Amino acid sequence: MENTVANAEKYFGQFCTLMASYARKTAKLRDKSDLLVKQLIDYANTENPELRSTMKNFAEELAKVQDYRQAEVERLEMKVVEPLKRYGVQLKQTQAEIKRFNKVRNNEIKQLEKLERLRQKSPSDRHTLSQAESNVHKASVDASRTTQQLEETIDEFQKQKLKDIQKIFSDFVTIEMVFHAKALEVYSSAFQNLDNYDFERDMEDFRAKIHIASGNYDARPMSATHPSSTLPWSANSQSVRSTLQRQEDSEEDSEENIVQDFSNPEYAQIRR
Amino acid sequence: MENTVANAEKYFGQFCTLMASYARKTAKLRDKSDLLVKQLIDYANTENPELRSTMKNFAEELAKVQDYRQAEVERLEMKVVEPLKRYGVQLKQTQAEIKRFNKVRNNEIKQLEKLERLRQKSPSDRHTLSQAESNVHKASVDASRTTQQLEETIDEFQKQKLKDIQKIFSDFVTIEMVFHAKALEVYSSAFQNLDNYDFERDMEDFRAKIHIASGNYDARPMSATHPSSTLPWSANSQSVRSTLQRQEDSEEDSEENIVQDFSNPEYAQIRR
Numbered sequence: 001m002e003n004t005v006a007n008a009e010k011y012f013g014q015f016c017t018l019m020a021s022y023a024r025k026t027a028k029l030r031d032k033s034d035l036l037v038k039q040l041i042d043y044a045n046t047e048n049p050e051l052r053s054t055m056k057n058f059a060e061e062l063a064k065v066q067d068y069r070q071a072e073v074e075r076l077e078m079k080v081v082e083p084l085k086r087y088g089v090q091l092k093q094t095q096a097e098i099k100r101f102n103k104v105r106n107n108e109i110k111q112l113e114k115l116e117r118l119r120q121k122s123p124s125d126r127h128t129l130s131q132a133e134s135n136v137h138k139a140s141v142d143a144s145r146t147t148q149q150l151e152e153t154i155d156e157f158q159k160q161k162l163k164d165i166q167k168i169f170s171d172f173v174t175i176e177m178v179f180h181a182k183a184l185e186v187y188s189s190a191f192q193n194l195d196n197y198d199f200e201r202d203m204e205d206f207r208a209k210i211h212i213a214s215g216n217y218d219a220r221p222m223s224a225t226h227p228s229s230t231l232p233w234s235a236n237s238q239s240v241r242s243t244l245q246r247q248e249d250s251e252e253d254s255e256e257n258i259v260q261d262f263s264n265p266e267y268a269q270i271r272r
Numbered sequence: 273m274e275n276t277v278a279n280a281e282k283y284f285g286q287f288c289t290l291m292a293s294y295a296r297k298t299a300k301l302r303d304k305s306d307l308l309v310k311q312l313i314d315y316a317n318t319e320n321p322e323l324r325s326t327m328k329n330f331a332e333e334l335a336k337v338q339d340y341r342q343a344e345v346e347r348l349e350m351k352v353v354e355p356l357k358r359y360g361v362q363l364k365q366t367q368a369e370i371k372r373f374n375k376v377r378n379n380e381i382k383q384l385e386k387l388e389r390l391r392q393k394s395p396s397d398r399h400t401l402s403q404a405e406s407n408v409h410k411a412s413v414d415a416s417r418t419t420q421q422l423e424e425t426i427d428e429f430q431k432q433k434l435k436d437i438q439k440i441f442s443d444f445v446t447i448e449m450v451f452h453a454k455a456l457e458v459y460s461s462a463f464q465n466l467d468n469y470d471f472e473r474d475m476e477d478f479r480a481k482i483h484i485a486s487g488n489y490d491a492r493p494m495s496a497t498h499p500s501s502t503l504p505w506s507a508n509s510q511s512v513r514s515t516l517q518r519q520e521d522s523e524e525d526s527e528e529n530i531v532q533d534f535s536n537p538e539y540a541q542i543r544r
Binding site: 029 | 441448474479
């Protein structure tokens with residue numbers, strides 16, 4: 001009986017530590033994914049509308065999975081780690097009861113041995129022997145009562161243990177199932193979203209931009225091929241400079257856009 | 273253009289780092305689960321047949337999930353982290369091309385400025401001016417050709433980037449979907465297994481054992497309540513000792529069983 005309890009203490013203690021550790025590692029995976037979500041949104045804000053929308057959508061789906069992972073971590077702590085901890089407290093109580101039982105039982109053996117010694121030493125001392133026999137009887141009654149109590153305790157302990165094992169591990173499996181089902185659902189939608197990304201449209205956008213930029217730029221070398229042109233060269237240098245200036249301006253704009261998008265409620269919404 | 277590439281370098285570098293980190297954290301979660309599987313089997317071997325079979329079954333299902341997690345980690349490294357790394361190499365090549373273009377372009381500007389200065393200083397030196405104009409013309413032709421090359425490079429770069437983004441993140445989502453679907457499947461079976469656990473049968477087993485143990489034990493206190501018994505007390509003490517001895521023997525047996533079960537092929541089979 002003592003062994004059963006000590007065994008349970010050993011393994012349930014390990015299960016508790018490992019499950020807590022499992023929950024912590026899951027939380028770390030969530031943290032990494034959160035960083036990925038943040039970077040995806042950062043990146044999306046530097047891209048053309050088509051890819052920007054696709055990446056933001058993807059980031060939001062990834063954030064949703066992390067919300068489910070967060071729920072998984074909380075449930076694991078509440079329905080697996082905590083019950084295992086509580087079980088540890090119950091185990092200590094059962095162990096205390098066993099200790100008490102052992103004490104009563106040892107007393108019975110002690111009284112029996114005392115009577116035995118008296119029988120060997122002074123078999124004719126009726127009074128002392130009778131006293132010792134009465135002590136043995138009393139100790140036996142105590143031990144018998146305690147044995148019954150302990151049997152009930154152990155029965156209750158075993159019943160509770162088996163029920164707890166089934167409950168705790170079933171809860172673990174249920175929590176994991178819910179998480180995996182939700183993640184599967186969200187990733188299916190994320191896959192659709194990535195699949196719908198219009199690559200050609202994005203390239204058209206990009207080529208149009210490049211064309212405008214290189215169009216401006218090409219204007220200068222083209223006039224440079226006509227040395228007889230009356231245009232002053234400095235004006236061309238100026239256009240290079242202003243083009244660069246526009247580039248810087250547009251950079252500032254896109255920087256501003258990033259800041260704006262970071263503070264917009266849509267972004268805040270998907271953060272925990 | 274330069275900015276587009278620098279931007280891609282920045283974010284793709286971060287994606288690569290984060291995805292590698294995500295894979296590593298997943299591997300750590302697998303390691304913790306592997307430890308849990310080991311402890312569950314250890315524990316199962318100390319329990320009654322009914323719970324032993326349930327726990328072993330559960331441990332095996334949990335081990336299966338870890339096998340799928342291992343496949344997830346390997347796929348993430350192969351289809352997400354590695355392509356992101358390769359993409360980093362491509363980026364470096366594009367950056368080198370842009371650097372080369374800037375050099376040619378700067379040369380054109382330098383030639384233009386030189387011509388401008390000559391026009392201001394010595395507007396009548398036809399020979400030197402003609403030479404400078406010819407240099408500008410040559411530099412312009414070079415720049416124009418390089419611009420075209422660069423436009424092609426940038427177009428190719430953008431096309432590749434957009435395709436890579438879609439491919440890499442779609443692969444990420446697919447890998448995750450496969451893992452979650454498999455985990456869901458295995459945990460559904462694990463749930464059924466835990467649900468089928470026959471608690472009552474296990475308690476009957478346990479009570480029968482307790483009854484045998486306490487039956488042996490109760491025999492002694494009962495005779496102790498009859499001091500007139502002719503049985504020598506020492507014999508009873510002997511029975512206590514032999515009961516304890518049997519307990520120790522059975523402990524040794526169960527210890528042996530654990531060692532046996534650890535070395536059996538069923539156990540080895542579910543380990544990687």
